[in-house]
Every structure is written in structure tokens, then in C-alpha cells.
């Protein structure tokens with residue numbers, strides 16, 4: 001279940017140099033989206049530099065991801081025209097709020113951190129996150145994408161209670177956090193500035209403590225680490241992958257029929273390995289060097305699983321709850337009889353379901369007679385909630401004896417990216 005964190009207030013202040021979509025001007029309005037919540041400003045007629053100064057509110061739930069916005073030109077007789085879009089990752093705001101609590105800042109104005117333009121946002125220029133009388137506030141100018149020109153000014157306020165005596169859940173969250181801040185404080189009479197250096201540390205001992213092993217019987221098991229990668233790092237990787245990976249949605253063949261695969265995909269492998277092929281589709285193998293952050297992600301997975309040495313990676317992107325992967329096993333010969341498959345998830349939570357194969361295969365791979373088939377029972381199925389930054393590892397004979405799926409989920413309305421690391425022999 002989502003945990004409520006407070007309120008996000010977004011003031012849509014103004015737009016500049018918006019594009020012309022009607023004869024000489026446009027009638028712009030802004031749509032903001034946070035997870036499954038949407039809010040709109042009013043329409044301002046015939047204006048390319050509109051001033052809205054309109055406040056739109058959202059409920060905060062965890063994980064808090066990205067605020068997306070789109071600008072439209074209102075039309076009466078046809079569909080509204082697009083005037084560009086932009087996004088901003090809210091994680092820096094969340095870590096600034098955490099810092100406000102640690103420092104117990106509740107009055108005056110203090111600069112908590114700076115955010116620079118990068119792949120995490122559409123910032124036109126650097127912006128600071130301040131604590132203003134206890135509220136965490138960021139003023140930003142965002143450049144509109146997929147359009148010739150246009151910028152939008154927003155003031156984003158994170159309203160969460162300032163806790164001098166941190167709540168149980170905050171203490172828990174702090175304990176869980178792997179981020180350590182080093183601070184040097186310099187102050188002026190009206191404003192304090194804290195210089196922050198965020199260092200992300202994955203402590204292997206902590207990781208080991210959080211690992212939960214589910215014994216599936218017959219030399220198969222699953223290891224599950226709910227949060228291997230800290231949230232902010234996970235969002236950085238999510239946005240990099242979402243933007244830079246050459247996603248494709250191939251046509252595959254299942255039971256003799258052609259289908260569009262119900263998710264985007266990409267394959268990365270060390271050169272010279274046996275080629276992967278599934279459901280009549282042979283993906284092109286990109287190199288690890290094509291997308292260098294993949295090597296950092298691979299290192300993090302290797303660190304968490306001592307002794308592992310993965311050399312290939314299948315990436316899947318689920319653009320919403322209608323995207324899914326049906327029942328299957330990763331039992332291709334190129335992975336050997338007892339593959340270790342490590343599955344790392346970013347973005348929207350999704351269920352991962354494992355169930356015992358309806359027909360048990362014997363050790364040498366032949367199907368046993370129908371009389372010996374296992375009856376399906378409740379204990380023959382396990383569901384794992386794969387959260388942002390989680391790692392699930394299937395080991396032993398899991399691919400021979402079990403099948404898995406990520407089913408459709410109407411409520412999963414945001415994007416999820418999953419990386420399955422494998423070793424090809």
C-alpha cells in the first residue's frame with residue numbers, strides 16, 4: 001500500500017515564448033501529472049506569454065517520482081493542439097525535506113540544496129531548494145520539449161510536517177537511507193546556505209541483512225531484496241534508461257500466431273556469446289559500452305551477489321498497467337540447467353508471480369506422464385511486489401520447475417523498467 005507523505009503544491013506561475021497554434025496566437029493551458037493524479041490550469045486566451053499564478057495540489061505517496069506537465073492550445077472545434085511538455089524529478093525535494101528535519105529548520109529561509117539541469121529534469125538553469133518557514137520550496141524554469149520554443153515557471157512546495165522528534169516511520173526511513181551528507185555551513189544575515197555533498201553508499205552488510213530467501217523446494221529458491229538501490233539513485237537510472245535505451249516493441253509468435261509484444265524491450269550482451277532467441281524473435285545485442293551506466297548497474301548487482309558474473313541483460317519497459325509479461329520460464333539452453341537470473345526493478349511497483357509448472361519435468365528435461373503431474377495448490381504460487389530499487393534473484397531449478405509472469409494491473413498507471421541479468425554459457 002502507498003504511504004501518504006503530505007501535500008505537493010504546484011504554482012503554475014507563467015509561460016514565456018510559447019508556440020503559435022492558432023492563426024496568430026494560442027489559447028494555452030497546462031496539465032500537470034503526478035502518478036495517477038492530474039490537475040489543469042485555466043485557459044488563457046490569445047497569449048504567448050501567459051501568467052496563471054494558479055495553485056494546483058497533489059497528495060504525496062511513496063515512491064514520489066516525477067512531476068510531468070503538458071501545455072495545450074484550447075480549440076473548440078477540434079482536438080486541442082500540443083504546445084510542448086516537460087518533467088522534473090521530485091526526489092531532490094524529498095531529500096531536502098529530510099535534511100530540513102535532520103537540521104530542525106522551521107523558520108526563516110535556508111537554502112537546502114541546488115539542482116542542476118540534467119537528464120532528471122528539463123531545467124533551463126540551476127535552481128535552489130529552500131526551506132521557507134518550514135515549507136520546502138523550489139522555483140524552476142522548465143524548457144518545453146518536442147516544440148520549437150517555450151518555457152514555463154513553476155513554484156513547487158513540499159508540505160510535510162516538520163518533525164523535531166521524528167516519527168517512527170521517518171526514523172525507519174532514515175535508518176534505511178544509504179545517503180550520507182557532509183555539510184559545511186556558511187551563513188549570511190538573512191539566509192543560511194548549506195553546501196551538501198550526497199554520497200550514495202551500498203553497504204553489503206545492510207544488503208545481506210535485508211535479503212529474504214524463499215525456498216521453493218527441489219533445489220530451487222528465490223532471493224528477494226526489497227531495496228537494493230537507494231531511491232534517488234534508482235530514479236537517476238530509471239530516467240537514463242527511459243530516455244537513452246533504444247526501446248523496441250517487436251512482433252513475436254506465440255502458439256503459431258503473431259502478436260505485438262506487450263512491453264518494450266532491448267537486449268545487451270558481451271560480444272561473441274550465443275545469440276538469444278525467444279518466441280520467434282532474435283533481438284539485436286547492444287554492447288555494454290553503448291550505455292555506460294549499465295556497467296555501473298551491473299557492478300551494483302555483482303556486489304550484491306558475490307560470485308555472480310552476468311554477461312547479458314534483457315531490459316523490459318512496461319508503460320502502464322496494460323503492459324505485461326505472460327507465463328513463461330527463462331529456460332533457454334544458452335543459460336544452462338540451473339541459471340541464476342537477477343531481476344532489478346525501477347519505477348512503478350508491479351506484482352511478480354511465480355507458479356509451479358502445471359506439468360512437472362524430470363531432471364533430464366522430459367515431461368513426466370500426466371498421472372504424475374502436480375496439482376496446483378495455493379502454496380504452489382508466490383507473489384512478490386517488485387518495488388523501485390528491488391532485486392529478485394531466481395536460482396537453482398526455478399526455470400525448470402516454475403513459470404513466472406508480471407500480470408496486467410489496472411492500477412499500475414506509471415512506467416516500470418525491469419532489468420534481468422543472465423549468464424550465457
Ligand SMILES: O=C(O)CCC(=O)C(=O)O
Nearest residue numbers: 314316325352406418420
Ligand atoms: O519484468 C519482470 O519483472 C520480469 C521480466 C521477465 O520475466 C523476463 O524478462 O523474462
